[in-house]
Amino acid sequence: MKAISTSTSAKSQSNYKEKEIPKPRSFIKEKKPKEIPPPEFDLHIEKLVKNFRSMSNYEILTLQTETAKRHVEFAIKTGFRKSFLFTV
Numbered sequence: 001m002k003a004i005s006t007s008t009s010a011k012s013q014s015n016y017k018e019k020e021i022p023k024p025r026s027f028i029k030e031k032k033p034k035e036i037p038p039p040e041f042d043l044h045i046e047k048l049v050k051n052f053r054s055m056s057n058y059e060i061l062t063l064q065t066e067t068a069k070r071h072v073e074f075a076i077k078t079g080f081r082k083s084f085l086f087t088v
Contacts (some may be wrong), residue, residue: 039075041084042086
């Protein structure tokens with residue numbers, strides 16, 4: 001007799017699980033705000049001008065510092081918290 005009552009209770013439990021209402025699924029992906037990577041500025045003289053052989057060291061350093069200044073001002077103006085300057 002106990003075996004019958006056990007199988008009956010197992011059936012009622014399986015029916016109970018079948019009647020549970022599944023959670024509604026959302027098929028719309030939530031858009032994550034895209035992070036803009038920090039700007040990278042290369043101050044190597046080869047990247048700034050085509051022919052630097054005729055330039056003096058003073059002219060090279062002046063061009064690099066002016067370029068760096070412009071890039072830093074641009075980064076501040078546009079709201080970047082980080083920027084990378086490559087120099088040698």
